[in-house]
Amino acid sequence: MTEGKSQPTYKRQRFLLSFIHQLKDSVTVTDIQKLIFLHEAKENCGYYDFVPYKFGPYSFLLAEDIDILCKSRFLTKAGSRIRTIGNYPIEEHFFITSERGDNLIKTAYCEDPYYALNSEIIDRLFNKEDAISFREQKKVYSSKNQMLFTIGYEGKSVETFMNTLIRNDIHLLCDVRKNPLSRKFGFSKNMLEHIANGVGIKYVHIPDLGIDSKKRSSLNSEDDYHRLFDDYSKTLPNLKFYLDYLYSLLCSDNRISLMCYEKEPKMCHRHILRDYLVTTYNIGSTDL
Numbered sequence: 001m002t003e004g005k006s007q008p009t010y011k012r013q014r015f016l017l018s019f020i021h022q023l024k025d026s027v028t029v030t031d032i033q034k035l036i037f038l039h040e041a042k043e044n045c046g047y048y049d050f051v052p053y054k055f056g057p058y059s060f061l062l063a064e065d066i067d068i069l070c071k072s073r074f075l076t077k078a079g080s081r082i083r084t085i086g087n088y089p090i091e092e093h094f095f096i097t098s099e100r101g102d103n104l105i106k107t108a109y110c111e112d113p114y115y116a117l118n119s120e121i122i123d124r125l126f127n128k129e130d131a132i133s134f135r136e137q138k139k140v141y142s143s144k145n146q147m148l149f150t151i152g153y154e155g156k157s158v159e160t161f162m163n164t165l166i167r168n169d170i171h172l173l174c175d176v177r178k179n180p181l182s183r184k185f186g187f188s189k190n191m192l193e194h195i196a197n198g199v200g201i202k203y204v205h206i207p208d209l210g211i212d213s214k215k216r217s218s219l220n221s222e223d224d225y226h227r228l229f230d231d232y233s234k235t236l237p238n239l240k241f242y243l244d245y246l247y248s249l250l251c252s253d254n255r256i257s258l259m260c261y262e263k264e265p266k267m268c269h270r271h272i273l274r275d276y277l278v279t280t281y282n283i284g285s286t287d288l
Helices: 011-022 029-043 060-071 101-111 128-135 158-167 189-198 222-233 236-253 270-281
Strands: 051-053 056-058 075-078 081-084 147-152 172-175 202-205 255-260 285-287
Touching: 011 029, 011 060, 011 081, 029 056, 029 060, 029 081, 029 101, 051 158, 051 189, 056 060, 056 101, 060 075, 060 158, 147 158, 147 270, 158 189, 172 189, 172 236, 189 202, 222 270, 236 255, 236 270, 255 270, 270 285
Parallel strands: 147 255, 147 285, 172 202, 172 255
Antiparallel strands: 051 056, 075 081
């Protein structure tokens, strides 16, 4: 262990540090993404979730942890390569493939073709026939039916959240939080928009459709929620401009999702918005 340094606070960061230390030599950040992906696929440790990104499976939380460990001087980075600083106890021996670079990426794609959906390098890695086969995967998650979805991110990683949107072919994410800030990684406005755009989903924030946090500060019972939502329903005539805007987004993007925090729609004002749009415009709706 590096002199004067304790181990990282979070167990997943200690796992990551131990994993990279076992590699001995430096490794590219792209390779570590794929190596951890393959390890998770084999062992199902639950430290990191992944999304189909530009070069295959990618975890934004993993990338964040690498940056944190570099800033904390647990890792050192030279160009695109990282390695550990000092010695760290390896709590378990990890099976790590010797493949690197394009061969490693190809292995990751073959492990689960879903994660190649947004790949920009399919043609470089595979012959024409195999490349077509990978592209056929997109049709599995494609739908032409217009639909309004709602989703909450409570209890989800940002990668799991995005995968739900991708698997339901959602084209646009409508954030209806008043204040789009979160202590949960990936769900504050700027980062969420960056991640959504990175997997091919547009992002729009409509704060005027949110509920002021002061009104939510003393919700202790189901009756409190009912009163809050009854009060919110009475404001809908004043929100017609934004409600019509929501409908216009549905018409233009065909499959959109309202998002807020709460897991259960009935505990969130998004169900009021959903019911208004369904009733007013006679559209289909699904809660995720």
